[in-house]
Amino acid sequence: MSFRALILGAAAGGGLPQWNCGCQNCRLARAGDVPAQSQSSLAVTANGADWAILNASPDIRQQFANSPPLHPTGLRESPVRAVLVTNGDIDHVAGLLTLRETQRYTLFATDGIHDVLAANPIFDALREGVVARQRIALDTPFALVPGLTATIFAVPGKVPLYMEGETVETEMMGEQTVGVELTAGTARAYYIPGCARVTDALRDRIEGAAAVFFDGTLWRDDEMIREGLGEKTGARMGHMSMSEPDGSIAAFEGLDVGRKVFVHMNNTNPVLRPGSDEREAAEAAGWIIGQDGMEIEL
Template structure:
């Protein structure tokens, strides 16, 4: 059985964002139940004892404190059930939390060589000594099984695959440390439990649903999917920014080409939006947008939500 914990469901900045006075952030500050959320990450386990993080949110320390399953074992002075971190991109949202794991416990970082090249080029990540923290390259469409700390198999099979997206925004206009054309900058993951054969998909960033992606996701038991914005021009219309969702590498939830329409009628058992920006009105429980998403069979999760597969 695959166990999943949603550590955080929000996009960059979380909810409320520190410098934002939008309707959602104001509601979150005034105690509206269930609105406060940390930045997107999930934890997965096949045995309930050893866990792997999918991305390392800047809010990771807060998330670990709030998640008893990820606490050290009682009586152990130094211990963590976290065996590894699988990175799907190199955005700040996905990698900054690694710096909160610098105190010497062993684990493995699994990432595409383009992402590993960024970590290597930035000396601040040297606080993660490779004596304790191995960096394991993963390849597009090549299945791998992350290992437990003693080298034994985890019982989880992961297949990374390329999805339409963008490289990290802080590298715009700059040479990428790995060079090349960007293949591998944005990954989706097919995560399977080897014992049961069941699997889920994780896509925290996706700029477009292609026919190939539809074919891949059809019939899935569970899909976590990019829910950054409700409409493509959301930030512009709200006066919060100058970029569209597409310009940031994210598909909108709504619209003829949005995620809700694109992933309808694919026989997916359970669909959960993740990486939801503070500007997105679907976060508000009584909004028309939230009701439309739920009518279409989508869930808006909260931090700490647990699922099994």
């Protein structure tokens, strides 16, 4: 057995191009001058036959259509056996509503995320007796699909936008934002599409990993403000930036990680433009800029 990961969507919420955005990247994507990217999701397998989906994006129908390994194997039979969501963000759970056509699979999430889904009756479309809702605990390994063991763990983050109150804690540690450790045989990889800060504990955890798929939302913290597209910094949105002294590139320096892959990139992020100074800087630091359809095997 070997670990395979297929990036279904490399972009953050809204994708590239975003439907209502006229930023440089979105204009270039519409013109076909930079690759378009769908919203954040990763498919993983250990045997090539049984697949798990990490985060169900609103683009999941087209993502499946673009991915031959996920095509149906029978009249109403899919190789997708499990879905695991790492938080309750719209761009990570809305795709569940597409996965309602009497397809059996197990939906894995923490108690906190399952409670969010249970509180919204629209998710009752995932029929009881067809979709098994499995509650999983932090730091407790479980079988995700045959040959692939997963362990979820808390990373600094915040509640989904639609759950924010008057005061927002952006580096909350708990069940609302998690990373995923994946092991198949001797291969160990991590999927962390949302993270507000790389803590010492997180550095220790990912040390020696064969691959890490990590939050690449923004190049710099005030990117949205500079582009005139919003009033929030990356930190306020619960995401660390790639660059700057406290960014993810600096945080990973000195770590023994085989492949470092940025995913969940906002439509404004300049690394999405091949040949940009920012992309070249990220690649010079040993990072791979994820894109839809990219496959990594360990």
